[in-house]
Amino acid sequence: AQSVTQLDSQVPVFEEAPVELRCNYSSSVSVYLFWYVQYPNQGLQLLLKYLSGSTLVKGINGFEAEFNKSQTSFHLRKPSVHISDTAEYFCAVSPSPAGFQKLVFGTGTRLLVSP
Amino acid sequence: SAVISQKPSRDICQRGTSLTIQCQVDSQVTMMFWYRQQPGQSLTLIATANQGSEATYESGFVIDKFPISRPNLTFSTLTVSNMSPEDSSIYLCSATGAGTDTQYFGPGTRLTVL
DSSP states (O other): OOEEEOOOSEEEEETTOOEEEOOEEEOSSOEEEEEEEEOTTSOEEEEEEEOSSOSEEEOGGGOEEEEETTTTEEEEEESSOOGGGOEEEEEEEEEOSSSOOOOEEOOOEEEEEEO | OOOEEEEOSEEEEOTTOOEEEEEEESSOEEEEEEEEEOTTSOEEEEEEEOTTSOOEEOTTOOTTTSOEEEEETTEEEEEEOSOOGGGOEEEEEEEEETTOOOOEEOOOEEEEEO
């Protein structure tokens, strides 16, 4: 079975500062990895995904993440955050390939960007 | 990508009643799912909605409490039955399209049970 750990429940940063949101996963099989963002009172929006290939994945809104198989990590980064990035960020994993299977989510990290 | 809509967007219900949530996708999809997000928590999968057959429920969720229908490839409903305040959550529908391994989510239905 897969599991996802997001160690930081909340990350406060100042506007224009860099940020890293940590995600570690546990799995005995190959996985697909995802980051979703949830803005206040909204549903989930896909930020980026790793399926295969290059370990550095670029997503929307200037975010990127790096898949590190040896460390079983998929940390999310942004070099300069904006106030509008304030949201909840969820890391998720599903086994691969063998067709799509259910996602397992981490507990989420709340990013708080202040001026 | 798939665009997913849900109705209602929010509702306030009385204890003991039932609410049916609708999920509509703008294109044919292979798999549809229903999740629950309790206040301040992550998403928990309730069930996989199977087209033309009974849904597949995760541990801790039963059909009598959360009956699900999926009459075609683009539509599904989730009913929250005999509600109690503990059912107050956001319920999200998601779907994956043919040939894709990405799951897209609806905006969610925010349910409050008094």
